Amino acid sequence: xxxxxxxxxxxxxxxxxxxxxxxxxxxxxxxxxxxxxxxxxxxxxxxxxxxxxxxxxxxxxxxxxxxxxxxxxxxxxxxxxxxxxxxxxxxxxxxxxxxxxxxxxxxxxxxxxxxxxxxxxxxxxxxxxxxxxxxxxxxxxxxxxxxxxxxxxxxxxxxxxxxxxxxxxxxxxxxxxxxxxxxxxxxxxxxxxxxxxxxxxxxxxxxxxxxxxxxxxxxxxxxxxxxxxxxxxxxxx
Amino acid sequence: xxxxxxxxxxxxxxxxxxxxxxxxxxxxxxxxxxxxxxxxxxxxxxxxxxxxxxxxxxxxxxxxxxxxxxxxxxxxxxxxxxxxxxxxxxxxxxxxxxxxxxxxxxxxxxxxxxxxxxxxxxxxxxxxxxxxxxxxxxxxxxxxxxxxxxxxxxxxxxxxxxxxxxxxxxxxxxxxxxxxxxxxxxxxxxxxxxxxxxxxxxxxxxxxxxxxxxxxxxxxxxxxxxxxxxxxxxxxxxxxxxxxxxxxxxxxxxxxxxxxxxxxxxxxxxxxxxxxxxxxxxxxxxxxxxxxxxxxxxxxxxxxxxxxxxxxxx
Numbered sequence: 001x002x003x004x005x006x007x008x009x010x011x012x013x014x015x016x017x018x019x020x021x022x023x024x025x026x027x028x029x030x031x032x033x034x035x036x037x038x039x040x041x042x043x044x045x046x047x048x049x050x051x052x053x054x055x056x057x058x059x060x061x062x063x064x065x066x067x068x069x070x071x072x073x074x075x076x077x078x079x080x081x082x083x084x085x086x087x088x089x090x091x092x093x094x095x096x097x098x099x100x101x102x103x104x105x106x107x108x109x110x111x112x113x114x115x116x117x118x119x120x121x122x123x124x125x126x127x128x129x130x131x132x133x134x135x136x137x138x139x140x141x142x143x144x145x146x147x148x149x150x151x152x153x154x155x156x157x158x159x160x161x162x163x164x165x166x167x168x169x170x171x172x173x174x175x176x177x178x179x180x181x182x183x184x185x186x187x188x189x190x191x192x193x194x195x196x197x198x199x200x201x202x203x204x205x206x207x208x209x210x211x212x213x214x215x216x217x218x219x220x221x222x223x224x225x226x227x228x229x230x231x232x233x234x235x236x237x
Numbered sequence: 238x239x240x241x242x243x244x245x246x247x248x249x250x251x252x253x254x255x256x257x258x259x260x261x262x263x264x265x266x267x268x269x270x271x272x273x274x275x276x277x278x279x280x281x282x283x284x285x286x287x288x289x290x291x292x293x294x295x296x297x298x299x300x301x302x303x304x305x306x307x308x309x310x311x312x313x314x315x316x317x318x319x320x321x322x323x324x325x326x327x328x329x330x331x332x333x334x335x336x337x338x339x340x341x342x343x344x345x346x347x348x349x350x351x352x353x354x355x356x357x358x359x360x361x362x363x364x365x366x367x368x369x370x371x372x373x374x375x376x377x378x379x380x381x382x383x384x385x386x387x388x389x390x391x392x393x394x395x396x397x398x399x400x401x402x403x404x405x406x407x408x409x410x411x412x413x414x415x416x417x418x419x420x421x422x423x424x425x426x427x428x429x430x431x432x433x434x435x436x437x438x439x440x441x442x443x444x445x446x447x448x449x450x451x452x453x454x455x456x457x458x459x460x461x462x463x464x465x466x467x468x469x470x471x472x473x474x475x476x477x478x479x480x481x482x483x484x485x486x487x488x489x490x491x492x493x494x495x496x497x498x499x500x501x502x503x504x505x506x507x508x509x510x511x512x513x514x515x516x517x518x519x520x521x522x523x524x525x526x527x528x529x530x531x532x533x534x535x536x537x538x539x540x541x542x543x544x545x546x547x548x549x550x551x
Contacts, residue, residue: 017516021509024502033499040489040496044482052479058374061478068485084495092492100485103454104476153472210350210447213374217477218451220376221356224368 036082043071052219059116059189061216062101062109065137069097070126073134101137107152110138110145112211115171116189117182143172153207160203167204188212273315284320288329289336298325341377346409348373353402353471354451355394355458367394369401372451379405391460398461399470402448403437410442439469450474454481 017025024030047064050056072093075085085093101109113119127135138145150168154161174180181196190212196205275283291298299322301307310319320329345351350373357367368381382397407418416436439445450465452458454476462474490500510516 018509021506021516024506030499030502033495034503037496037499037503041486044486044489048479048482051482054374054376064478064482068482082495083493083499085493089493093489096485096488096492100481100488103459103484104478104481106473106475108473108475155469206349207447213348213350214352214449214473214475215354215372215374215376215451217479218354218356218370218453219477219479220370220372221354221368224370224376224378225356225358225366 032082036079039079040072040075040083043068051216052222056216057112057116057189058109058212058214058216059112059119061104062113062137063119063122065097065101066122066126066135069094069134069137070130072097073130098137102139105138107138107145107149108211108214110142111149111208112189112214114142114146115168115193115208116212117192118185118189120176120185163203164207167201170200171204273317275314275316280317283317284324285329285332288320288325289333291325292330292333298322341371341379342408344375344377345371345373345405348446350447350449351405352449352451353379353398354477355398355461356453357389365389369398371405373446389457391457391464394457394461395464398450398465402470406439406442406445407436410445412436413441413443416441447472451477453477454484 047068051061051064072090075090079085080090123135135142140148146168147165150164151161154164174182176183182192184192190209193201193205193209193212198205201208290296291300301310301319302322307319310317348371352372352374354370354372354376355367356370357365359365364383365386366381366383369379371377371379380401384393384397412418413436416434418436434441436442439448448471450462450471450473452462452474459476462476465471465474490497510520
C-alpha cells in the first residue's frame with residue numbers, strides 16, 4: 001500500500017492535485033499509519049457489522065467485546081510502533097472496552113455467554129492466553145454475574161432460584177461427549193436449549209430459551225427508518 | 238412512452254407499428270368488454286390483489302393510471318378495471334395494513350420473549366419520528382409516533398411504551414380470570430358493581446411472554462431503561478451493542494493522539510477527493526485499473542450501517 005501512491009503519482013496525471021493533498025498522498029508514513037489504523041479497527045468493525053445484522057445471537061455481545069479486548073492486547077508490534085502505543089496505552093484501551101461494555105452491560109450478557117456451548121473453547125483459550133481475570137469485563141466474575149442474572153429472573157422465589165442455580169451448576173460441569181445435548185455447536189443456542197433434557201434442565205430451559213432469543217441491539221429500528229426512507233439528520237440518526 | 242408522429246421515416250414506421258398494435262388490441266378489447274365477465278367477488282379479489290402488489294413493492298399509487306396501462310389491462314380482461322388512486326391509497330391501503338398487522342400478531346403470538354425497541358429519527362423537514370419494533374429475535378414493526386423534542390422525557394416515553402405494550406398484550410394473549418380490558422371496563426358502566434379489574438400488568442394475562450427493552454444510548458434513553466426495570470413490566474432493559482462499538486471507535490480516536498491525527502488526515506483526504514469531481518473520477522479509474530473493482534469513497538458520521546471511519550485505501 002505504501003508504494004502504490006508513489007507509483008501512481010509518478011505516472012502522468014491529467015489532473016492537477018492541490019499541493020497539500022499531493023504532499024499527503026506522497027507521505028509514506030501516512031500510509032503506514034492508515035494501514036495500522038485499519039488493523040486496529042478491523043476487529044471492531046467486523047464485530048459491529050455482525051452485531052447489527054439479523055442473525056447475531058445475544059451471547060455474541062459479550063464475545064465481541066472479549067474479541068475486541070483480545071485484539072487490542074495482541075496488536076502486532078509494527079502496528080503498535082506505527083500508532084505509538086505503549087503498554088500503558090494498551091491497558092487504557094482495555095479499560096475503554098470495559099467502560100463501553102459497562103454502559104450497556106447487564107448480568108444477562110454474561111449468562112448468555114456462559115450458556116452458549118459455542119464459546120466454551122474460546123473461553124478456555126482466552127483464559128490460557130491471558131489471565132483468568134481477562135474474561136471478566138464486568139465488575140464481578142462471569143459466574144457471579146450469571147448467578148445475579150438468575151436471581152433477577154426469579155425475583156423473590158427462593159426455591160426456584162435454588163433449583164435454577166443448581167441446574168446451572170449441572171450445566172457448567174456437564175461432561176461433553178457425543179450424547180450431550182450441547183454437542184452440536186453449529187446450532188443456534190436457542191435451538192440447543194429448546195432440545196435440552198427436560199429432566200435435567202426443567203427450570204432453566206425456558207428462561208434461557210427466551211434469553212438466547214434476544215436481539216443484540218436496536219438496529220432493527222434503524223433499518224426500519226432507512227427502509228422507510230427517513231433521512232438522517234445531523235441532530236439524530 | 239408516448240409516440241409522436243414526426244418526419245423521420247423510422248419513427249413514423251414505429252408509430253404506425255404501435256398504432257396497429259393499439260388498434261388491434263383496442264378492437265380486441267372492445268369485443269372483450271362485451272364477453273368478459275367478472276362477478277363482484279372476483280372483481281373485489283382482483284382489486285385487492287392489485288393493491289397488495291402495489292403496496293408490497295412500494296410503488297406510487299398512480300403508477301398504472303396511464304392510459305397505456307389501462308389499455309393493457311382492458312385487453313387482458315375486459316371487465317377488470319384498475320382501482321382508482323384514491324381507492325388504492327384509501328380503503329385498500331387500510332385493508333392491507335390490517336392484513337399485515339394480523340400477520341404480525343400471528344407471529345408475535347408464537348414468541349416466548351418479546352423485545353421492544355425504540356428508535357428516533359428526524360427527517361430533512363425537521364419532523365421527528367419514533368418507531369417501535371417487537372423483536373424475538375425476528376423484528377416486526379408495531380407502530381410509530383412523534384413526540385415534540387421538548388416533551389421527549391423518559392417519563393413520557395415510558396408512558397407511551399407501557400401503553401403500546403399493554404395494547405400488544407391484549408391482542409396476543411387471553412385475559413386472566415377476573416380481568417377485563419380497558420374498553421369493557423369503561424363502556425360497561427357497571428365497573429363498581431363488578432369486582433373485575435382492568436388488566437395492566439403481565440400477570441393479568443394468561444402466559445404472558447418475557448418482555449425486555451432495547452434502546453440506543455442518549456441520556457433520555459438511559460433513564461428510560463432504568464424506569465423500565467424498576468417494576469415488573471420489563472425483565473431486562475439493554476443498551477444497543479452496535480451503538481456502543483461505534484462509541485468505542487470514537488473514544489479510540491479521541492484518546493490516542495496518533496490515531497486521531499491519522500483519522501483526521503484520512504478524513505481530509507476523503508473530503509478533498511470527494512470535493513473535486515476530476516480527482517474522484519481519477520480515483521475510480523485507478524481502482525478499476527489496479528483492482529478491477531469500484532469502491533465507494535465516502536466519509537460519514539452515521540452510527541449504523543457504517544463499518545468505520547477508515548476509507549478503502551487506494
